[in-house]
Amino acid sequence: MSQSSSRTPVPPSRNVFKNLGDEIRLVMRLLADPRVPWYLKVLPFGSLAYFLFPDLAPGPIDDAIVIGIGVFLFIELCPPHVVAEHRAALRQTVEGQWREPEVIEGQYTDTPEDEV
DSSP states (O other), X not given: OOOOOXXXXXXXXXXXXXXXXXXXXXXXXXXXXXXXXXXXXXXXXXXXXXXXXXXXXXXHHHHHHHHHHHXXXXXXXXXXXXXXXXXXXXXXXXXXXOOOOOOOOOXXXXXXXXXX
């Protein structure tokens, strides 16, 4: 029996750095949420600990892979409704409605400093 992923679909984007920033903000929000079990919050910290302490395989690639897997598993294992709520809040904050700035017409005159 196949089980569908609990991960909330994210619209595809070509901006890798924006996606990375969104994932970091999502992880920070999930870490602060009391509805996420404490034992799941160990995953991101564990992957960062792997990055900070010397390991057997030299180089940054294995560190990036471990951090990526840790963050992915953390988001996957968090309660789906909590992840969806935080994704929606981030989407609303980041992709909010921008209104055109109001233009105020006016005139000015340049006065010499001794007249002020």
